[in-house]
Amino acid sequence: MSGTGEGFVVGQQTAAGGRPGGAGQPGAGGRPGAGGRAEPARDLPLDAHLHTDLSPDSAVPIEVYAAEAVRRGIRELAVTDHLDFDPAAPAFAYADFSRRERVVREAAEHWADRLAIRLGVEITYERAREDEIRAYLQVHAYDYVIGSVHTMHGSPYTPARVAAFADGKRFGEVVAPYFEEVTAAVRSGLFDTLGHLDYVKKYLARLIPPATFAAHPEVYEPVLGLLAESGTALEINSSGLRQAPGETYPAAWAVDRYRALGGRAVVAGSDAHRVEWFAAGLETAYCLAAEAGFERLAFRRGADRIAIGLPARFGGLGRGAEDGRRGGGGEARAGA
Numbered sequence: 001m002s003g004t005g006e007g008f009v010v011g012q013q014t015a016a017g018g019r020p021g022g023a024g025q026p027g028a029g030g031r032p033g034a035g036g037r038a039e040p041a042r043d044l045p046l047d048a049h050l051h052t053d054l055s056p057d058s059a060v061p062i063e064v065y066a067a068e069a070v071r072r073g074i075r076e077l078a079v080t081d082h083l084d085f086d087p088a089a090p091a092f093a094y095a096d097f098s099r100r101e102r103v104v105r106e107a108a109e110h111w112a113d114r115l116a117i118r119l120g121v122e123i124t125y126e127r128a129r130e131d132e133i134r135a136y137l138q139v140h141a142y143d144y145v146i147g148s149v150h151t152m153h154g155s156p157y158t159p160a161r162v163a164a165f166a167d168g169k170r171f172g173e174v175v176a177p178y179f180e181e182v183t184a185a186v187r188s189g190l191f192d193t194l195g196h197l198d199y200v201k202k203y204l205a206r207l208i209p210p211a212t213f214a215a216h217p218e219v220y221e222p223v224l225g226l227l228a229e230s231g232t233a234l235e236i237n238s239s240g241l242r243q244a245p246g247e248t249y250p251a252a253w254a255v256d257r258y259r260a261l262g263g264r265a266v267v268a269g270s271d272a273h274r275v276e277w278f279a280a281g282l283e284t285a286y287c288l289a290a291e292a293g294f295e296r297l298a299f300r301r302g303a304d305r306i307a308i309g310l311p312a313r314f315g316g317l318g319r320g321a322e323d324g325r326r327g328g329g330g331e332a333r334a335g336a
């Protein structure tokens with residue numbers, strides 16, 4: 001790893017101290033997942049993270065993704081539109097559950113002979129709103145629930161604040177508020193999956209390169225360990241491949257570390273908000289899962305937690321379809 005060292009202080013980089021991470025800048029570790037691996041995927045069993053025109057930041061009707069999925073051989077989609085609990089956030093009150101449910105279920109029925117479409121949601125987790133989120137999920141039945149930390153009102157990582165917040169701080173201090181929040185999201189036990197772990201790389205890309213994140217595994221280990229214990233799945237989110245970090249959220253090395261810490265449940269999603277991003281980089285995300293030793297993706301279809309085998313080309317079970325109904329990939333095999 002091209003570590004930039006524990007002495008990394010934002011705003012004080014020397015020639016040896018790490019460069020700003022521009023678009024396409026590969027992460028540390030020399031692994032796949034760097035820029036250039038964000039092409040649209042084909043022939044995969046699942047894209048578990050998508051935004052449609054039911055999210056305020058996407059204009060893509062479900063039917064457009066569905067047609068693309070059929071064309072490319074992506075066999076199952078989770079529509080995971082945003083839901084925010086901060087009244088100042090864009091997806092607050094946007095989510096009319098019954099409308100979303102109707103639109104997604106109608107599309108699912110329409111495409112049922114060619115494609116499976118699930119009613120998911122991506123909830124913005126905030127510690128301060130955990131009780132509200134819990135109460136909401138008790139009465140709204142989604143097939144699949146992602147919990148993610150975004151830049152909400154008051155976040156130090158908004159474009160207007162991030163440079164001043166980071167200036168003069170050590171790496172660990174800069175990312176601490178983010179990692180504290182994602183750790184709480186996992187601890188809440190509310191979610192099937194933790195969305196885009198280390199998404200803070202995006203907000204910090206102009207100040208702290210991905211290589212500096214890779215040089216600080218100790219910052220990730222508490223949340224990775226907690227994920228491994230909790231059974232909440234780790235998402236390998238390919239959107240970072242087309243964004244400034246130029247690598248997945250999280251990067252390959254962190255997926256490996258999660259596995260080493262006992263993590264058994266991963267899933268992959270493209271987090272598309274535009275049709276041209278649909279399934280983009282998803283092949284890379286599957287590849288990282290396989291290379292870390294995973295043979296299945298962890299997913300939920302309503303009442304059923306299931307494991308979906310990676311296609312044979314990834315060296316997994318090779319069935320290309322679900323091979324069990326239990327445990328979100330929990331029944332890992334020896335050597336896997």
Ligand SMILES: [Zn+2]
Nearest residue numbers: 122148195196
């Ligand atoms: Zn998100």
Ligand SMILES: [Zn+2]
Nearest residue numbers: 049051122271
């Ligand atoms: Zn998303």
